[in-house]
Amino acid sequence: xxxxxxxxxxxxxxxxxxxxxxxxxxxxxxxxxxxxxxxxxxxxxxxxxxxxxxxxxxxxxxxxxxxxxxxxxxxxxxxxxxxxxxxxxxxxxxxxxxxxxxxxxxxxxxxxxxxxxxxxxxxxxxxxxxxxxxxxxxxxxxxxxxxxxxxxxxxxxxxxxxxxxxxxxxxxxxxxxxxxxxxxxxxxxxxxxxxxxxxxxxxxxxxxxxxxxxxxxxxxxxxxxxxxxxxxxxxxxxxxxxxxxxxxxxxxxxxxxxxxxxxxxxxxxxxxxxxxxxxxxxxxxxxxxxxxxxxxxxxxxxxxxxxxxxxxxxxxxxxxxxxxxxxxxxxxxxxxxxxxxxxxxxxxxxxxxxxxxxxxxxxxxxxxxxxxxxxxxxxxxxxxxxxxxxxxxx
Numbered sequence: 191x192x193x194x195x196x197x198x199x200x201x202x203x204x205x206x207x208x209x210x211x212x213x214x215x216x217x218x219x220x221x222x223x224x225x226x227x228x229x230x231x232x233x234x235x236x237x238x239x240x241x242x243x244x245x246x247x248x249x250x251x252x253x254x255x256x257x258x259x260x261x262x263x264x265x266x267x268x269x270x271x272x273x274x275x276x277x278x279x280x281x282x283x284x285x286x287x288x289x290x291x292x293x294x295x296x297x298x299x300x301x302x303x304x305x306x307x308x309x310x311x312x313x314x315x316x317x318x319x320x321x322x323x324x325x326x327x328x329x330x331x332x333x334x335x336x337x338x339x340x341x342x343x344x345x346x347x348x349x350x351x352x353x354x355x356x357x358x359x360x361x362x363x364x365x366x367x368x369x370x371x372x373x374x375x376x377x378x379x380x381x382x383x384x385x386x387x388x389x390x391x392x393x394x395x396x397x398x399x400x401x402x403x404x405x406x407x408x409x410x411x412x413x414x415x416x417x418x419x420x421x422x423x424x425x426x427x428x429x430x431x432x433x434x435x436x437x438x439x440x441x442x443x444x445x446x447x448x449x450x451x452x453x454x455x456x457x458x459x460x461x462x463x464x465x466x467x468x469x470x471x472x473x474x475x476x477x478x479x480x481x482x483x484x485x486x487x488x489x490x491x492x493x494x495x496x497x498x499x500x501x502x503x504x505x506x507x508x509x510x511x512x513x514x515x516x517x518x519x520x521x522x523x524x525x526x527x528x529x530x531x532x533x534x535x536x537x538x539x540x541x542x543x544x545x546x547x548x549x550x551x552x553x554x555x556x557x558x559x560x561x562x563x564x565x566x567x568x569x570x571x572x573x574x575x576x577x578x579x580x581x582x583x584x
Contacts, residue, residue: 241264241268241269242260242264244256244260245257245260245261248260249284254286254289257286257289258288258289258292261289261292261293261296262292266296266299266300266303267300267303270300271297271300271301271304271316272297272316274293274294274296274297274300275293275294275297275479275480277293278290278291278293278294278297278480278537278539279480279481279534279537281293282533282534282537282538282539283534285530285575285576285579285580285583286576287538287539287572287575287576287579288569288572288576290537290539291539291568291572294479294480294539297479297480298320298323298324298479301316301317301320302320304316304317305317305333314333315477316479317333318330318333318334318477319477319478319479320479321333322477322547323479323543323547368456368467368468368469369469371449371467372449372467372469372496373496373497375402375424375425375448375449375496376402376425376493376496376497376498377496377497377498378497378498378499379401379402379498379499380399380400380401380402380498380499380500381400381401381402381403381404381493381498381500381501381502382397382400382402382403382404382501382502382503382504383404383405383406383486383489383490383493383501383502383503383504383506383554384397384403384404384405384406384423384504384505385406385486385503385504385505385506386406386407386505386506386514387505387506387507387511387513387514387559388505388513388514389504389505393504393505393557396504397421397504400500400502402424402425402498403421403423403424403425404423404424404425404426404427404489404493405423405425405426405427406426406427406428406485406486406489407426407427407428407429407432407485408423408426408447409432409435422445422446422447423447424447424448424449425447425448425449425450425451425493426447426449426450426451427451427452427471427485427488427489427492428450428451428452428453429453429485430452430453430454433450433452433453433454433458433459434454434458436450436459436462436464437461437462443464443465446464446465446466447466448466448467449466449467449468449469450464450466450467450468450469451468451469451470451471451489451492452468452469452470452471453470453471454470455470456468456470471488471492472492474487474488474491474492478540478544479540480537480539480540481534481535481536481537481540481541482535482536483536483540483541483544484536484541486503486506486545487541487544487545487548490503490545490548490553490554491548491553494548494553494554500555501553501554501555502554502555502556502557503554503555503556503557503560504557504560505557506556506557506559506560507559507560507563508538508541508542508545508560508563508571509529509532509533509538509575510563510574510575512526512529526578526579526582527582530575530579530582533575538571538572538575539568539572542568542571543568545564546564546568549564550564
């Protein structure tokens with residue numbers, strides 16, 4: 191049998207698999223599993239024909255312990271790092287997160303093989319991402335000249351303040367008038383990021399200690415009958431889909447946020463009629479190894495660029511619950527399958543490692559629930575979701 195498996199990705203540098211295809215494969219797993227997997231692959235740049243066919247036979251037969259043994263016995267040089275990362279994404283789709291972590295670690299070792307022979311920016315991105323995660327500070331400098339996004343290169347100092355010592359040319363300077371206004375708003379201020387979860391009364395009270403409030407996908411400020419005591423966020427970040435929904439309100443907010451930060455661009459935002467300043471969110475995905483970042487870590491990184499005095503995160507638990515606040519963009523995610531679907535495009539291992547790195551390096555502090563998650567470690571974090579996946583699908 192020909193085990194040619196070439197993956198179609200949204201973006202080669204981040205190797206995000208097509209979530210809908212994989213969820214269909216999982217849902218239809220009672221049939222010919224191997225046939226379903228091969229049918230789900232689309233041609234792109236990634237080819238793992240060199241790997242043993244036993245891996246895919248073992249997937250069909252659900253022999254995941256056997257797969258782990260096979261992977262550990264394979265010469266990592268059989269395929270390149272993007273292929274190892276694509277395989278990691280496959281096992282995320284299958285709910286076998288510890289196998290995905292193993293494959294990600296093999297990819298990291300494979301990336302080390304490239305350090306002496308860079309010939310394109312994609313390889314440099316992989317090397318830089320690996321060095322950020324492993325805190326290899328001094329050896330990162332030679333690879334920065336290959337990067338496509340100098341602002342993202344400067345953003346390395348956000349991941350770890352010690353990078354600022356080696357990135358002496360990366361003091362942030364605004365790129366336009368709106369950037370300058372955002373800098374004036376945020377610099378040296380105490381700022382709270384409020385995520386999608388319901389807050390306790392104690393947490394709500396603590397927010398009063400912060401000068402600025404940033405929220406995600408918030409639409410509550412559009413409610414015309416809102417209570418006068420309801421605090422309007424100073425900054426709201428939007429995903430692309432939620433940002434498009436702003437046009438439905440035609441500027442009808444009593445008190446608009448000072449800043450909207452989105453993905454669609456200033457021209458598209460102008461159609462909303464909102465009386466807010468607008469910034470387009472930068473791309474911080476270049477060095478995350480696998481999968482695009484969720485909005486919360488992107489908010490943290492983006493705000494940290496502008497040097498707040500303090501940055502604390504409330505109402506975030508990295509999807510370990512579905513306790514979403516009703517004001518979160520009108521979305522009520524009550525189905526764990528939606529979460530597992532989300533993990534395929536937004537690799538949960540990458541999310542955890544980036545968030546934990548930002549937390550450990552003092553970029554932000556956290557409320558009690560997120561603090562506990564940051565301290566549990568990636569192994570226990572994956573244990574939780576692997577068990578939950580089994581409960582949902584089996």
